[in-house]
Amino acid sequence: QQFPIDSGEAGVKKPPINYTPKSIKSFHDTPFANWDNFTNSIIDESAGVTFGEINRFDAEQLSLLKQILQMNFFRIFRLNLFKECPFWSGSSGFCTDRSCAVDTISDWKDLPDIWQPEALGALANVSAAPKVPNDQNKDYCELDEINDETVFVDLIENPERFTGYGGDQSFQIWKLIYSENCFNLGHDQCMEKNFFYKLISGMHASISTHLSHGFIDLKTKEYGPNLQQFMFRVGNFPDRIENIYLNYILVLKALIKLESLGILDSLEYCDDDHFNQSSTEIKVELGELIKPSYQLGNDKETCLFDENGLFQSSNAAEIKDEFKVNFRNVSKLMDCVGCDRCRLWGKIETIGYGTALKVLFDLQDTKNFEPSRYNISNVELVALVNTFGGLSKSIEAVQEFKSMYDKALIEETTGKKKEDGKKHIPNMDVFENKDEIVDFTNPKVFESAGSASQSSSGYDDIVFPEQSHSSTVKEAFFTELDNVWKTLQLIFRSYKVFPKIAYNWCLIRIVYYWNRFIGHVQQDFDVNRLYHEEL
């Protein structure tokens, strides 16, 4: 079945898509509190598919998608984890926790012949090299070159989950990512700007959903879903949930386009004994995954997502170029992430979204189109399918959190108390300081070096490295000297505050045990909370 891809050349001009981000209004009006309304409403005006339809489609296809992601072709990813951050120096090594690490494949004999070290040179011709001459600078993201820093990672063994990476560095990287949503081409680009924001916000929300779903329980040391974290990061913000779904239909539409134009069929998958699936099996399973989505939505012409609504204005070509440059900067920023596991998934996702954008906006479906000459590498395909897998996992997690939310709601209404005395359903109350919510659609956020939340976050000691391109040995020497000086200052400052912390801690403990002794201790007395308030 050939799906009709609208090439945008003919036909009636559709009304513009509304990509305007909604401002944060009420936290009592969240999707979980109004689930029926939410599931029956449409994700995107241009296609008419509802959130509920995507939930059902995703549930139906989930086991097949998981099976596909288990195939060696999709689970082994090649990248450079040690590439220098191109924007500043000295940013690596921030997160030294074990959970930030990536287990790379060191046992080479587990890999197919084409990935053996001696064949690495040839690998460039097999899996990454474009089939037609291509200037990578024209793409939406940068692919890592193959060199002696190349590593192979088993993605199933290294899932995206909570790593503990945070503080000022990750905030600054998010801020820089959102600051790429800045276009210089006048008012015409408003729609593209909003679309860019939603894309980034959806990626951010999906990462936050994964880390809340694979959150560490400090008591059991096991990873599992944490409703509080999810509500705090995503669940209380309708826009963030919506943006996950928008990204889902965007990536799915790119897969539909690749499938319907015969490109997936024409690609060379590796037939090697080490691969647990043959090329034919991969093609059949991808087809089975994608084809049922042709039935989704009520606008069969645009199918899910109408890419032709974007980049239509008189200066569309310039806007598109700027959009590409900005998204490429986002992909380069992944080399600045100071946590290997986060960097791994950040890279996969930016390549995945970059590939989806390339397929949707640059692939011209002309009369003489030859699928076998379309320029898409295996790395891009693997990233695209894994990005789709990640979004599907987020949608599955949203529904699991909804069940947890309902259970917590029943417990709350029947008056059952949690052991730690905390509320079952975190809503707006969890934001004791409303300034913690940073609205990246507000240009003022980018005017200051930090943000209101970060200035009071307790991470003031960490000074984010300034953008630098130390070209001379002398400059590099003084940069390092400055770093050493700042580190020493940090150590001395912590010695200075230590007596106060120790004193407060002892005082709180004494009060606690005194109260217990005289029998006045309250049942839900939370020492830790008091301790933090004291600090």
Ligand SMILES: Cc1cc2nc3c(=O)[nH]c(=O)nc-3n(C[C@H](O)[C@H](O)[C@H](O)COP(=O)(O)OP(=O)(O)OC[C@H]3O[C@@H](n4cnc5c(N)ncnc54)[C@H](O)[C@@H]3O)c2cc1C
């Ligand atoms: C590329 C990248 C990948 C990462 N991967 C991981 C990972 O795999 N595991 C892990 O544990 N940590 C990861 N992190 C760190 C994680 O994303 C958070 O930065 C960290 O947990 C600190 O969270 P936070 O609560 O301070 O808010 P952050 O998530 O850092 O958000 C900063 C601000 O952005 C705003 N914001 C949050 N979400 C959105 C959204 N969806 N749309 C618009 N605005 C939003 C909020 O108001 C918030 O104050 C990653 C960070 C980066 C930059």
